[in-house]
Amino acid sequence: MTASKSAARREVGTQLSFALYGATSRLIKLHKPLLEPLGLTFPQYLVMLELFSEAPRTVGDLGTNLAMDTGTITPLLKRLEVSGMVTRTRDRNDERRVQIALTIAGEALREELWLVTDKIKTACQLTDEGLEALRDTLNAFARPASE
Structure with missing residues (x-):
């Protein structure tokens, strides 16, 4: 590899990380004015879309599908519950599992x-x-x- 090709690969604009970060930022910015009037953040929007495909779902299942750990998704789900979009219910057969379901208000946003x-x-x-x-x-x- 020539020195110029090696140097070009080290330019910030040629890095995959830079491109992914820029695309992610733009996507979140595009969503913000559309979601704010609905009272949702971008991560909450992703959760709602997941629940539209299948509900009820466990917290673990949602976290896995959205690549969010429990420490990230649990507070997000609590805020959705407070806003009346979802319910969180402990599984009767296994109290470690929490089922997330859409409420009528959550379903109305579909x-x-x-x-x-x-x-x-x-x-x-x-x-x-x-x-x-x-x-x-x-x-x-x-x-x-x-x-």
């Missing part, structure tokens, strides 16, 4: 939150194919098959 998703897709100016390819690449990076 269509509005899917509209947020559509608006973000439009703002990112990606085709359906481009969006799927990017998502699949990022999922493969975030959760390698070897793990």
Whole structure:
């Protein structure tokens, strides 16, 4: 490898970490004005989308699917419970497990939150194919098959 190629690889703008950080920041900023009127943060939005796909779910299952540890997801779920979006109930068969379910108010946000998703897709100016390819690449990076 030539010295110039080696130096170019050390430029901040060529780093994968820099690109992922920038993309993540932009995505969160795009969501913020759409979620604030609904009283949700970006991580809460992700939890709600997970619950729309299947509920009730355990805290552990949600944490695994969202790549959030218990120390991150538990306070988030408590705030969603206080806001009336979800219920948290101990499993009768195993009190260590907590089931998370949508309330009527949480379920009522379903269509509005899917509209947020559509608006973000439009703002990112990606085709359906481009969006799927990017998502699949990022999922493969975030959760390698070897793990």
